[in-house]
Amino acid sequence: MSTAAEPGRTWPLVGRAAELDDLDDLLSTAADGVGMTVLLEGEAGVGKTSLVDALRGSARLLDVELLTARASELRNWPFALLSDALLVRSGRAGRGPVEAELTDLLDAIYADPVRSVARHDRAAELFAALLRRHGDSRPWALVLEDVHEADAPSLEVLLQLAHEGAVPRALVVLTMRPVPYRPELAAAVAAWTRAGARYLELRPLNARATVELAENLVGSPVGPSLRGTLATTGGNPRLVADVVRTARAAGALVVTDGVLDSTGVAWLTPLDEVVRRRIEYLGPEVLALLGQASVLGTSFVIADLASLVGDPVGDCWRTLRHGLAAGVVRARGDRLVFGHDLVRGALYNGLEPDQRRALHARAAWALRQAGAPPQIVTAHLERAR
Template sequence: MTTAYNPSVICPILIGRTAELAAFHLLIDQVKSGRGQVALLCGEAGVGKSRLVVETKTYAASQGFLLLQGNCFQADRAFPYAPFLDLLRSCFSSSSPLTRHNDLTSFAQEFSRFLPDVAPLLPEHTPLVVPSSLDPEQEQRRLFALLLHFFTRAATHQPLLFIVEDLHWSDESSLELLLFLARGCRHLPILFVLTYRSDEVSPELRHSLAEFDREHLAQDFSLQRLARADVDAMLQAIFAMHQAVHTGLLESIYQLTEGNPFFIEEVLKSLIATGEITSREGVWERTLLFGTHKRHSSIPRSVQDAVYQRTKQLSARARQVLTLAAVAGRRFDFTILQQVMHADASHMLALMKELVEAQFVVEEAADQFAFRHALTRQAVYSELLAGERRAWHRTIAETIEQSSSLSSVLDDQLVDLAYHFYEAGVWSKAAEYGQRAGERALILYAPRAAIEHLTRALGALSHLDGTPPATVLRARGQAYETIGEFEQARADYEHALSIAQQTQDSIMEWQSLLDMGFLWAGRDYAQAGQWFRRSLDLAQALADPKLHARSLNRVGNWLVNTGRAADSLHAHQEALALFELLHDTQGMAETFDLLGMANGIYGDRVNAV
C-alpha cells in the first residue's frame, strides 16, 4: 500500500459561494420562524452542490434544526421511493432523536405496510407485512398523507432540514411525493434542499421542476464553476501555502479542469501521485506533461486519466476490489464484494480502508460503501472491456442471488438482480427478475419504473426462444395505461391477447379482452362495449360461471352508461344469481354496487336504496 496521497487533496475550506451561503442562511432563519421553504440547487457534476449542502447542514444544526437526508443513486431511477427509504432509515436509526418521541415511533409500523423495505429498520424487527390489495392509487394517496402527517408531527418538536440529493436519479414516485410534501409544508418550519445535475435532467424531473415553478413553491440556485481566482484560492488551501501557487501550475490546472472543483481535486491527486507536480523550495509546480490514455467515455479525459493514474498507486488486490465495486454500482455492499473476492472479512476491511484512504470510496454504513463521486465510478468502469464487464456482472448477480435465497428477495435486490443479470447477458434470469421488479413497481404505483423494468425483461426475453409470456405484456400495458399512453397500452394488450390465443390460455384471453374494454372506455365507448361483449361470449363458451358473471357486470355497466338501464339491470341480476351460486361474496358486493347505480339511473329509487 502506498501513502503517496498526502497531502490530503480535499479542500479544507469552502471556496467562494458567499452569495449562495448567505441565501441559505437567510432561508434557515425564515424557516425557523415557521415559514417553510424549498431550495432547488443545481449544477454540473462535481461543481460543489453537496459541499454547499454540508455547509448548510452545519449552520442549520447550530440553529437547532434536525437534519434528515436521503440520497438518490443511479440505479434508483427504477426503484420506487429509494431516497425516502434512505431518509427513513436515518429517522429510525437508534441514534435519531425522532425515536425518542412516542408520537412518531408509532408511524414506523404504518410505513412498513407500504414500504416493506422499511420493516427491517424498525426497532423490534416487525415481520414483513404482505402488501395490501388496495387500489395502488389509493395506496399511494394514503402513503403520501401518512408521510406528510409524520413530518408535520416531527416539525412540532424541532425545525427540519430535509435534504434530498441528486434528484436527476430519482424515481418518479419520490418526485411526486416531494412535490406533495412541499405543498403541504408551506406553513411549517421545514426547509427542503433538493439538488440535481442541471445537465442530466430526466423527463420526470423536468416535469416536477415545472410544477415547483408553476406553483411558486421553490427558489432556484444554480452553481457555476469556480473562477480563476477561486481556483487559485483552492489550490492554496489544499497545499496550505501562504504564497501564491506557481502561475504555470495554476494555469494548467485551470485549463484542465475549467474550474470544476471535483476535477481539480482529482487532477491534483493524480499529479502528486505520479510526481508530475512537486514542491520546490516551498512552491508547488508542474514538472512533467500528462500522459494520455485512449479510452471511450463521456467523462472528460482529464478525469479519466486522473483516476487511472491514481488506481495505479493501489495494491493489486485493492484495485481489483475497486473495479468490482465499479461494476456493482455507485453504492455497494461489503458482504457481496467480500464473497465475490473470496476474501476473509479482515483482509477485505483492510482493502476497503486502503480505498477509503486513497479517497476513492466512503463508508456509508456498517456494510455499505459508495464511490466518493459518480465520476470516479464511471472512470473505473469504462476501463473494463465489454467481456470483462459481462463476466463481473454475472458473478455479482449470482452472489446476490445466493445470499438472498435464504430470506425473501427485497425490492432493492430485485432491481439489482435484474440489472446485473441483464448486463451479464443472462437473459432468462434478467427476464425473471425484471418482471418481478416491474410488477413490484406497479404495486407501488410507479408506472414509469415498471415500464423500464418490463421493457428490459422483454428485451431479455427476445434473446430467448419462444413467445414472451402474456403476463409481462399485460403488466406493461397496465403501466402505459396508467400514464395515459393509449397506443402503447393498446399494442401491449393486443399482443398479450394474441399470445393468449396462440397458447390457448383462455383465462388470459378473457382478461385481455376486458383490459381492452377498460382501455377503450376512456376513448371510444362504443369500442369498449364490443370488447366487453367479446369477453362475455368467451366466458359463455368456456362455461365458466365466475368469468361469465364478471363479464355480465361489465356489459351491464356499459349498457347503463349508454342509456339502456333496463337491459343493464337484467345483466347485473344474472351476474348476481351466478355469484350467489358460487357463494362469491366479493362478486356479490360488487354487483350490488352496480345494481344500485343502474337502479338509480333507471329511476327506481326504492330498489336503489
C-alpha cells in the same frame, strides 16, 4: 459519481461565501417557523454536496434538526429517498404510529410490488403527512440530494406537496444536476417553482478561487505550469482536485523556492483517463458527438459539426442539448464552447488515431465548404496525415 467520501475536501469552502450566506439566511427563516424550499442546481462536481454539508454547522447553532438523504439510481425502489430521509434514522423504538405503519407498508410493497397499488397510494399519503407534520414540535431542515436520480414515487410525493406550498416550518433543499432530464423531475421542479421555491444555480469557481482551492489542497503557492492546467478545469472543484491528485500520484509535483509546480507531461495521460471517467454519465451517444466536436477546437459552430458528422443540424442539436445542460458545452450565439478545456482535451486524446485523422480530414472539408480561412483548413489537413 460518489461525492461524500471524496478526498481533497478543504475547509472552509472556497469561493462560496455568498451562497453560504444565502442558505444560512434561509435556514434562519425556517428556524423562525417559515417554510422555504430551495432548488440547488449545478453541474457534476461543482460543489452542491459540499455546500449543503456546510449547513450542518449552522443547523446545530440554530438548533434546527437537519435530515438528509441522497438519491441514487442504485437505490431506486419505491420511496427509497423519502424512507432514507424520514424512517431509517428513527429506528423501530423511536417510531410513532405513522412511521410504524409506513414501515409495514413498505415491507409489504417490497415483498409484492405487483399487487400493491392501494398500499402505494397509502404510503404516498403517509409520507406527505409525515413531511407536513414533522415541524410541529420544532423547525427542521430536509436536504434531499441528487433528486435527478430519485425514485419516481418519492418525486410524486414531492410534486403533490408542492401543490400545498412550502413544507411548514422547514427548509427543504433539493440538489440536482441539470442532466439527465426526467419528466417526473421536471414536473416536480415546475410545481415547486410555482410554489415560490428559490432557485440557486451553483456556478463554477472563478479563476482566483480555482487557484486558491488548488493551493489549499497542496498547502503551498502553485506555479505557472500547474496554473495552466488548472485554468482548463473551467472552475469545477472536482476537476481541480483531480488535477492536483493525479499530478501528485504521478510524482509530477516539485517544489522550487516554496512554489509547487508540475513538471513534464506524462501525468496528463492518466489525467485524461480520470476526466473521461468523470463524464461517462453523459452516455455513449452524447460522448461520441462531443468527441467529434473536440476535433473542431474549444469552440465550434453547430452547423460545422453537423457537416463534419454528416447528420442534420436538428439531430446534432438534440444530442448536444444534454452536453449543454450538463455544462460540458456552453452556448455563445450560434457557437458552442467547451466549458472545461480539460474535458475537450480528454475527449480529443481519447479518439482512436485513425478516427482522429479521418475527423480532421472531414473537418477540413466541412470548414472549407463553410468558408473558413485557408490556414485553418490547412491545419486540419496536416492533422489528417
